[in-house]
Amino acid sequence: MSPHVTLREVIDSDLPDFFRHTSDLESNRMAAxxxxxxxxxxxxxxxxxRIRASDAVIRTVLADDVVVGHAAVYGPPEEREVTYFIDRAYWGRGIATAALRALLAVVPERPLFAHAAADNAGxxxxxxxxxxxxxxxxxGFANARGAEIDELVLTLTG
Structure with missing residues (x-):
């Protein structure tokens, strides 16, 4: 059964969870x-x-009311980009897809861009x-891998 995924504004108490998520070495290797x-x-x-003080649209991702990650749209208007990071313990449950769809509903501007390591099939x-x-x-140079790697540039136009 898929968890119920919601987004909300980021609050200070989310940051320790975000730090734990983004400190995971395997998650970093995959994200690159x-x-x-x-x-x-x-x-x-x-x-x-910095990002909380910027014009980025950033949300906490909740799965069944548990903080499992974050998703954002950031950058100058002509280059707005999406990003997301989900706790590895929750991968493969459709959470990232549901969170990104919810974020895209909040941010109607198009086009939007995304970059992903070419080997990050998920x-x-x-x-x-x-x-x-x-x-x-x-x-580009991937800090988590200590090397230049191939990346895909993806665009959402509609």
Whole structure:
């Protein structure tokens, strides 16, 4: 049975959960494009202070009222991008797809972009289920892998 997924505004008490989620080494390896040191709490806190003060639309993802991740739209108007991070313990349950669909309903502007490690089939599938299509490729340095890797650029136009 799939959990009930909802989004809400980020509150201070969500941050320890986010830190735990984003400190997981396997999650970081899969996401690839992460902070240089995901276990650096001071850097994490500074990052979240910046994004919470920005014009990013960021939401806490809840599954059956448990904080399981976050999802956001950020960047300049002509380059708005989506991102999400779900606790690895909750992967494979449709939570990322449900959360991204809910976020897209809150942010009607288009186009929106996404970048995903080319070998991150789960994330690419989430984006495709939500209407994104692959529109390009790129290479970038992936902190979590310590190397340049291929990435897909995906776009949502409608």
């Amino acid at each position: 494009f992460t902070s240089k040191d995901p276990t650096d709490r001071a850097s994490f806190d500074a990052h979240w202070a 994330s690419v599938r989430v984006l495709e289920k939500c209407g994104f299509t692959a529109t390009g490729t790129d290479r």
